[in-house]
Amino acid sequence: MILNKWNYKKHIYESYEIPNNWNCKLYSEDMNEIVNCPHCGKKLKYGDTYTSLEIHNNMGFGFGVCEKCYKKEWLRRMKGDDRNVNK
Numbered sequence: 001m002i003l004n005k006w007n008y009k010k011h012i013y014e015s016y017e018i019p020n021n022w023n024c025k026l027y028s029e030d031m032n033e034i035v036n037c038p039h040c041g042k043k044l045k046y047g048d049t050y051t052s053l054e055i056h057n058n059m060g061f062g063f064g065v066c067e068k069c070y071k072k073e074w075l076r077r078m079k080g081d082d083r084n085v086n087k
């Protein structure tokens with residue numbers, strides 16, 4: 001399965017491939033469904049995921065990621081975005 005991953009340095013989406021046996025979701029009606037974090041593959045309940053800032057589908061919707069990876073996404077976003085650095 002190929003997803004889109006935002007590159008903060010280049011400001012473009014790059015292809016991001018995940019294993020076919022990972023269950024990565026944009027949305028689930030069942031908060032107890034076990035999904036994989038698309039960054040690290042960790043299994044967690046959909047209800048415990050955060051909406052990714054980086055990994056999106058073609059419509060720009062974010063996949064559910066684990067808390068640890070979500071924090072790393074924030075750090076990358078703060079570091080990579082020049083507009084914030086120059087404020």
Ligand SMILES: [Zn+2]
Nearest residue numbers: 037040066069
């Ligand atoms: Zn993760």
